[in-house]
Amino acid sequence: MKNILVATDFSSEAHHAFEVAVQLARHTGGQLTLLHVLETIEDSGGGFSTVGSPVGEDSINQIFAIKLIEATKRRLNALAAESLRLAPEVPVHETVEMARAGEGILAAIKRHAIDLVVVGARGHGAMEHFFVSSTAERLIRLAPCPVLTVKHPHAAYEVKHVVFPSDFSAEAEGALDGLRAVRAAFPEATLHLLHVAADSDGHVAEQQMRAFAQQHQLGECETTEVDARRTSAGIEDYAKQIGADLVVIPTHVRSGLSRFLQTSIAETVATHAFPPVLTYHFADA
Template identity: 30%
Template sequence: MRKILVPVDFSEFSSYALEVAAHFAKSYKAEILVLHMIGLSEAYLTKSPSEEAAEAHYYMKLAKKHFDELLDKPFLKGIRVVEMVQNYKIFSEINALAIEKEVDLIVMGSHGKSGLGEFFVGSNTEKVVRTSEIPVLVIKKPHREYHPQLVVFACDFEIENLKAYQKATALFKEWQADVHLVYVNLPNEQFKSSQEIKDKIDFFLKVAHHNQLPSNQQLVVLSDYSIEAGIFSYAEELNANLIAVITHGRSGIAHFFKGSIGEAMANHANRPVITFKP
């Protein structure tokens, strides 16, 4: 891990994300790219050159002031930090920037469904998650010396998610984290018998690991009325310090995490959530 991107809006939640990013940066001797999105309006973009220059100077000066305050933290001592200001208005542009800069991890602060001021508002958190090809770690609370030791990894064991699964498990192994691979069986049209679930998991693991589950992983099959409820309840029971999910740009989180479930996992979990895209 060489580069970590932290999108910020200069709120306290930005500071939470920055502190977690700093912990990883120290561990990997990585640099942190701190990004602020101005998101200027079309009205601004159609002003005269002199008006544009004056307002651009104002916003850049304001951003510089906020950067000085945000980055004046003891936990950033000794870490290379690069400040970036971009006039982005759609969240897919963060993904393009992350790929261009060869970022390994995005760490972002989130308040939850009420959002972060004018930046991460409600579903905007999920927009970043949905469009990012880089793993996204969503932080809701302050964490000192954060290290993901116990991970609840929601998995549907679909072959199309194999690449994301392997990316995630490689990272968790690097972090020396214990992983609980959780399949949630639902009492609706997605319900499967025990044998159907076993066959599905066996086939997936045969392809992924030649039937040899890594020593840091264990399988868990549970039943609940929703994916969200099952994962959150199990993470609470274990006191896990990270929830992991696989994302799909077309339909939110995971093959079977449709609609509001995707937003719920990223926005509503009290614990850190990390997402991976196939």
């Protein structure tokens, strides 16, 4: 979690994500890349810009595009200056992508060899900026690196309580690399292993959870099982109850696996739970 991309649309949620990213970079000795994506027009040559102005090929619209890029760079410069005040030891880079929001972020991840992308997110229904839930969900499904979604301000962000929901099955054993990275970055944090019994699922014994932690050398853990109508709701409620600072959810694109590894669960928790949520993909062994 050292080469961190902060994708911003300059909304309040994006600024919350920026603040968390600065603190993470300072904690891990990492660096930041600040990204804004300017939405492009359709291939047909007509359409509207991100701010709703008509775009074409004449000189007036070319001037408008140049002014928009210049304004964007000034706003990124302001964020970089704020980062310098908050954490002067953290290197900061700035970049602008001309693309659709999701594609632009994915392109920047590849171009800059990013190992963590941090984005602001809202719940469904807010449509003012491009960081509505659909963009965060797209990144969760497609980003090749972990995605951290942030929804609320965390001016003094410290990771003291980490929640890892799972069914602690054999399938879950291949999904621990991301959790181990979190444990390495925050060795003093308390890890909460959580099982949510939903949809008439069977229960998981505390002994099974502790055996799982011992087998995979996860260190000292708290183990909890809760009942809930939906898995995502159980995760969200428990994270709020203990004042969690981070929820870690691995996902797998292959269907038929444990529901705890389904992308839909990660997307829902990432856009609804109060604390930041870290999602990542894992491959079959």
